[in-house]
Amino acid sequence: MDTGDTTFILISAALVMLMTPGVALFYGGMVRKKNVLSIIMQCFIIICLVSVQWVLFGYTLSFGPDQGHLIGDLSWIGLNGVGQQPNPNYAATIPHQAFMVFQLMFAIITAALITGSLAERMRFPAFLGFILLWSTFVYDPLAHWVWGVGGWLRELGALDFAGGTVVHISSGISGLVAALVLGRRKGYGSEPFLPHHLPMTVLGATLLWFGWFGFNAGSALTAGGLATSAFMVTNTAAAIGALSWLFTEWMHRGKPTMLGAVSGGVAGLVAITPAAGFVGPMAALLIGLVAGVICYLAVGILKSRLGYDDSLDVFGIHGVGGTWGALATGLFASTAVNSAGANGLFFGNPGQLWIQLIGVISTWIFATALTLVILKAVSVVTALRVSAEEEEQGLDITQHGEDGYADLVIGAPVGHDFLRGEIIASSFKKPAESSGKGVSLSD
Amino acid sequence: MDTGDTTFILISAALVMLMTPGVALFYGGMVRKKNVLSIIMQCFIIICLVSVQWVLFGYTLSFGPDQGHLIGDLSWIGLNGVGQQPNPNYAATIPHQAFMVFQLMFAIITAALITGSLAERMRFPAFLGFILLWSTFVYDPLAHWVWGVGGWLRELGALDFAGGTVVHISSGISGLVAALVLGRRKGYGSEPFLPHHLPMTVLGATLLWFGWFGFNAGSALTAGGLATSAFMVTNTAAAIGALSWLFTEWMHRGKPTMLGAVSGGVAGLVAITPAAGFVGPMAALLIGLVAGVICYLAVGILKSRLGYDDSLDVFGIHGVGGTWGALATGLFASTAVNSAGANGLFFGNPGQLWIQLIGVISTWIFATALTLVILKAVSVVTALRVSAEEEEQGLDITQHGEDGYADLVIGAPVGHDFLRGEIIASSFKKPAESSGKGVSLSD
Amino acid sequence: MDTGDTTFILISAALVMLMTPGVALFYGGMVRKKNVLSIIMQCFIIICLVSVQWVLFGYTLSFGPDQGHLIGDLSWIGLNGVGQQPNPNYAATIPHQAFMVFQLMFAIITAALITGSLAERMRFPAFLGFILLWSTFVYDPLAHWVWGVGGWLRELGALDFAGGTVVHISSGISGLVAALVLGRRKGYGSEPFLPHHLPMTVLGATLLWFGWFGFNAGSALTAGGLATSAFMVTNTAAAIGALSWLFTEWMHRGKPTMLGAVSGGVAGLVAITPAAGFVGPMAALLIGLVAGVICYLAVGILKSRLGYDDSLDVFGIHGVGGTWGALATGLFASTAVNSAGANGLFFGNPGQLWIQLIGVISTWIFATALTLVILKAVSVVTALRVSAEEEEQGLDITQHGEDGYADLVIGAPVGHDFLRGEIIASSFKKPAESSGKGVSLSD
Amino acid sequence: MTKIECIFRPGKLEDVKDALGKFGIHGMTVTQVIGCGLQKGRTEVYRGAEYSINLLPKIKLEIVVGDKDVDQVVNLIAQAARTGEIGDGKIFIYPVANATRIRTGETGEMAI
Amino acid sequence: MTKIECIFRPGKLEDVKDALGKFGIHGMTVTQVIGCGLQKGRTEVYRGAEYSINLLPKIKLEIVVGDKDVDQVVNLIAQAARTGEIGDGKIFIYPVANATRIRTGETGEMAI
Amino acid sequence: MTKIECIFRPGKLEDVKDALGKFGIHGMTVTQVIGCGLQKGRTEVYRGAEYSINLLPKIKLEIVVGDKDVDQVVNLIAQAARTGEIGDGKIFIYPVANATRIRTGETGEMAI
Numbered sequence A, B, C: 001m002d003t004g005d006t007t008f009i010l011i012s013a014a015l016v017m018l019m020t021p022g023v024a025l026f027y028g029g030m031v032r033k034k035n036v037l038s039i040i041m042q043c044f045i046i047i048c049l050v051s052v053q054w055v056l057f058g059y060t061l062s063f064g065p066d067q068g069h070l071i072g073d074l075s076w077i078g079l080n081g082v083g084q085q086p087n088p089n090y091a092a093t094i095p096h097q098a099f100m101v102f103q104l105m106f107a108i109i110t111a112a113l114i115t116g117s118l119a120e121r122m123r124f125p126a127f128l129g130f131i132l133l134w135s136t137f138v139y140d141p142l143a144h145w146v147w148g149v150g151g152w153l154r155e156l157g158a159l160d161f162a163g164g165t166v167v168h169i170s171s172g173i174s175g176l177v178a179a180l181v182l183g184r185r186k187g188y189g190s191e192p193f194l195p196h197h198l199p200m201t202v203l204g205a206t207l208l209w210f211g212w213f214g215f216n217a218g219s220a221l222t223a224g225g226l227a228t229s230a231f232m233v234t235n236t237a238a239a240i241g242a243l244s245w246l247f248t249e250w251m252h253r254g255k256p257t258m259l260g261a262v263s264g265g266v267a268g269l270v271a272i273t274p275a276a277g278f279v280g281p282m283a284a285l286l287i288g289l290v291a292g293v294i295c296y297l298a299v300g301i302l303k304s305r306l307g308y309d310d311s312l313d314v315f316g317i318h319g320v321g322g323t324w325g326a327l328a329t330g331l332f333a334s335t336a337v338n339s340a341g342a343n344g345l346f347f348g349n350p351g352q353l354w355i356q357l358i359g360v361i362s363t364w365i366f367a368t369a370l371t372l373v374i375l376k377a378v379s380v381v382t383a384l385r386v387s388a389e390e391e392e393q394g395l396d397i398t399q400h401g402e403d404g405y406a407d408l409v410i411g412a413p414v415g416h417d418f419l420r421g422e423i424i425a426s427s428f429k430k431p432a433e434s435s436g437k438g439v440s441l442s443d
Numbered sequence D, E, F: 001m002t003k004i005e006c007i008f009r010p011g012k013l014e015d016v017k018d019a020l021g022k023f024g025i026h027g028m029t030v031t032q033v034i035g036c037g038l039q040k041g042r043t044e045v046y047r048g049a050e051y052s053i054n055l056l057p058k059i060k061l062e063i064v065v066g067d068k069d070v071d072q073v074v075n076l077i078a079q080a081a082r083t084g085e086i087g088d089g090k091i092f093i094y095p096v097a098n099a100t101r102i103r104t105g106e107t108g109e110m111a112i
């Protein structure tokens, strides 16, 4: 065990944890004011739900002893046997629990990314069911395929450093499917759905960027040259992704937008994720550059052409960016960067691109099919979508009984009647209350 | 000295530092708009005040050479002798100053937690006096009792891994006492006091969660299996705490609320704090589960039944959650998790629960008594509470001469007269100003 | 190579990266609502632009093999030869790329600080050109002078631990020059320019404080006693700086303000930056104390007396605070803290103060001259300043085609017409859209 | 001249604006208000305490029109803003003594 | 019919609403405004510069009532909103030509 | 008494207020509104989609004055708020039946 590596993974896990609040704010700023809490709530409750699921059975399904190259068995249920000692199969220099908790944060954020597709119209109870099933039946198997010892994609030699397929394609595709199943938001295409708080979105995006260092560099599982290289290419791809989206939009629409810049940054981060531990800085520049352009095209043109309402563009950014990143890994990977990896097409190994393609396609198909089944199952139990009336009023009030900015429009403690329960009423002594006096100190 | 451990503690200290801004936002979102700056200011100024106090004399009072098992002496005043070398009594592998600065962050956040009880009605000068005295006469002795070499609770064998008594009970009880002394806010019980910015509250809560990894895992003081275990149970208890509050409120009031979810998360974090280095994941699930329920009951039922106005529920969450956590440590502690700890009741050692109870009771009594004395002392010098008129106008304007969102309601640089001092007036050349021209580059 | 040190530098780099979003929010809250995105955008795009510049040629200019003690040569262009192995000239225990990426974050934040002077009136295209040139021709040479092997100030023995001259004086002076060239904002001195969102400013300031631990402690480049000492004095100076500004303003204007407290905290952080690795806690208290007072005077009195419109006081805080810090290093530096440093005046070496003064003066002159030349060059290509009409409307709409809080005033998806492109129009099937139905799961 | 002041649901603004636009009316002023009346308020829950909120968000639209158009405009708006549920809102009509266009100084019906 | 438009301190809205509720009036529309008059503004301080802010937050409440109730309602509101300090605000009374209830199309006093 | 209601550009409030102040008028109420008319809206871009925003921010200023001052005040405001570009706004004039000062109970012109 190594204190440096353990520190590295624990702090990285904390950084990745922070990404989900980052997503919450990134998305929260983009919805209309009346739905801000609902989307933040979805992200927040995923942290809670998946944390418990993972400890109880998610981790063992993903990383437990292999069953038929498809899934882990249940021997590590309830973290049974997952202790303070290292598990050298995964990481020899850190406690097994550190690896477990680091991976947990990936399971969380992946589910959280999907919420962008469901925004502004999904019922909260249905949402809870959907996420629990999705994490268990989509994320956990996929993580096993790619990263679990014995997983079939891992054995095939598919390269996915920090989750291009497992995290981004899976969430992007599932988001698209869910958006199609839920249907468009009321008024989509005829009313404007403008972001209600772009500074919040920027804050979220920069927390994502910050946390992504833990995500990508931490995936080296040890603090050395590889982690450093992953850190550096992560930053580089994000930077150029932002610039390339910015300039593309500027040319296309005449304005360099803030929302475009942060969206492009995220696109760059997504695309570099699978490649982070296999490519050098020049490849990172190319990967990010292309990501900014194609994600912009997917969001700004493809979406409207096809007419689906993927509210916050999970597919356009994570689905498209993740697919590009996974394939780009097959182009630019180099054993000069990571001797434990493989070479890509441009380093003389065209077969790697083929393997990457298999990884991509199987993830697309698996995520699509399972998401459809899960949504169908949930819809049998409870309605997926809020009523038109609830959608009009906003999800904050109708799903959560709260107002995001209760005091803001009104500017003073006004406009509300306080329904004092009998309990409160009886316990108040009116005079003390209105004079504002408290317990007297002098007697 | 170990670079991994030093990194771990320094970064953990930074994370714990960030918790206080987290508290500021968590609380800031919950008050009315006209008081948002005042509560954020209180938290911020505590960072400053306690940082200076700690360096000058707080640290030596807490951790300096023991005096009668009650307090440190003054030999380390001004950090005299607290250097770059380790102090093996506290942590053998990191510089003494790293331990000192890590502990400083605990002293800061503890005081900051109290502000939630004082919210929306305390005068700023009185607040400054109160905090300085409270840190010195409540926090510093308590820290010595529990964590200082020679402290009587430490010698008794009380287990408090990261501050259930020292941090949470002490702030929760003192907050309650201060709320009673200050009296209810004007209009409490007849007007609604709604949170003016819940996304801000969620941001604060998630920064708290993030920083809490440093708080609890960092308390292992070395980056290994114990720190990892503490990290993991911290996350687990927070997650289940949020879920249990959420479902309790959902059953009780019919709505799963965002504010409830984050409150429950904090309750789970509070409760696991004293136990973090002594219990495993299943115990963490139980501790968090119970915390979510009982803190909800304390806040949603007990408070209104008793009729005190603990504005932001410092007692209901930190007092109640901290007490439960301290006792739960006596139930679930296991030397299998931490051989330097002890077993609790469920591991065959009922005596530990008894010891924990002594720790809890003495903290309750000490914090109550000293807070009363300190408030009395401050009230002799300066009034504790703002006038009814000031309370109506809001503390931001009356205490700090500022408006949290000056431009927001007005939407344009309007509605204000600029009182130009003579100095400004004389130095302006009107023409240049209105034409917006600057220094010409061409001549 | 050391895993502890590598972790330390990578996480520190992430912390320093987060400072720039911190600056964005710190500044963003201080401008008027109509310009909030423009200033946040400037900071964000600097992260992107400088990240790419640094990888391509900025790093080699700053730290590449010395050319005449003035600049690095181009041998490390495109990170050629900057690999996963350490470069012992800079840091023997971490990958060379880790040092590179840590330094990158300094280049980013330095440029970002300047935006506070340009706020609310600079055209975005001119801004992009200015920043690219400024980073290349001001920051890169300065970094080489002070920190590059062979740089003339380094050889002279100038002490600048984390960037008093390179970061703060350079940005402060350049900001002042740019503010003078751009000219005052329309209405400056006759209309009030109030901060539109002070909680945002506080959030930004606390992220700055948090990230500054990475900035100053990380500059030790190894996790040991020196890093710890730097961490501790950083916190101390920030704390006392906030208090001293607060009390100065309280005495001067009768109110202890939130904006004052965070401004003072930043002033303290600025002043301790060059000294962080050379002074002890008592010197830090003095440095921060003085910084709070003199920066307040610069901002509150000097600025209005001289009548320049340095919108967000980059000069008053970074220019003045950085100059004080650089000189104070010559007063309080002690080899007892850092044996690789030097003693200052108060430790018997008056020559050091002289050297520091040379560093300060040459930075002032160099930054002033080059900033003038660069702005002139840019102004030849494109106008620097928005039109009066655009300034009135705000930069968010006119430069970026976006509204920071589109939904906020309007409270519902109202007030906008959706200009549906032909593409969108044709792909929508009206009925499905308004009924809110999606793909049916049952058929 | 006459001022038509309508208070209706926020979600109806687009519809009302469209209806007026088709009729040729483009000048209008919109304010965000809160209102109560017969419509039931809503309940919000914060930390276990219930609050009944009965001032609900509404849109206030003001249009000054020539007297001859009043009836038609009122009808148009009433139709466009109607859902049939309680809370649809009101239209109030006020006499206007005069109007001035700031840009040109024109007054009377010319100004609107 | 008559419109009663009152401008008063934000902290008084609850009281005014209660008073009107007791009198049986529930329909009203509320706007957040800023206003100035005799009341002294306040001073704010930002980075050592002082600003005198003289537009202060107020509440504007609009109620349309039948003509017979006007005097009583004005009295009620004046009492409920009064503190006796400068800045309490004003009540203005305007003639209303007509009213329509959007939901039903009713007009006149039926509609309010 | 008469109510003068003016809708103009946000950037002009300071000027209008100054002009009124010089004339001796200090009492006024200000509301933030959005409006449309002849003025061209603006285009905003979000993720590659363009939106045409035609309700633009305006300021609504209400002043109740004695009848004799009306013309002069209207002129003053019109001058102070004018830029000459489309979108400068309107001034509407309404009859006021009565006014009450809440603080004192004074009514009529005494109250304003």
Ligand SMILES: Nc1ncnc2c1ncn2[C@@H]1O[C@H](COP(=O)(O)OP(=O)(O)O)[C@@H](O)[C@H]1O
Binding pocket: D007, D034, D035, D036, D037, D038, D039, D056, D058, D085, D086, D087, D088, D089, D090, E026, E027, E028, E029, E030, E062, E063, E064, E065, E101, E102, E103, E112
């Ligand atoms: N007498 C009134 N004066 C002013 N505004 C009113 C009055 N009555 C109702 N309103 C406004 O009309 C809105 C809708 O009224 P309400 O009585 O709830 O429904 P409906 O108009 O369908 O009967 C209210 O929210 C309020 O803003």
Ligand SMILES: Nc1ncnc2c1ncn2[C@@H]1O[C@H](COP(=O)(O)OP(=O)(O)O)[C@@H](O)[C@H]1O
Binding pocket: E007, E034, E035, E036, E037, E038, E039, E056, E058, E085, E086, E087, E088, E089, E090, F026, F027, F028, F029, F030, F062, F063, F064, F065, F101, F102, F103, F112
């Ligand atoms: N002539 C007026 N026209 C419109 N509103 C006014 C007028 N005079 C005062 N007001 C409104 O009434 C509020 C209170 O007026 P003020 O003169 O300060 O106190 P008081 O009403 O107690 O004499 C002001 O803030 C403003 O909103």
Ligand SMILES: Nc1ncnc2c1ncn2[C@@H]1O[C@H](COP(=O)(O)OP(=O)(O)O)[C@@H](O)[C@H]1O
Binding pocket: D026, D027, D028, D029, D030, D062, D063, D064, D065, D101, D102, D103, D112, F007, F034, F035, F036, F037, F038, F039, F056, F058, F085, F086, F087, F088, F089, F090
């Ligand atoms: N008929 C009207 N009724 C109410 N408000 C109007 C009317 N016409 C215009 N306005 C208000 O006046 C503002 C300016 O009007 P506009 O026609 O754009 O320019 P101008 O007044 O210069 O001709 C609008 O934004 C709107 O708020």
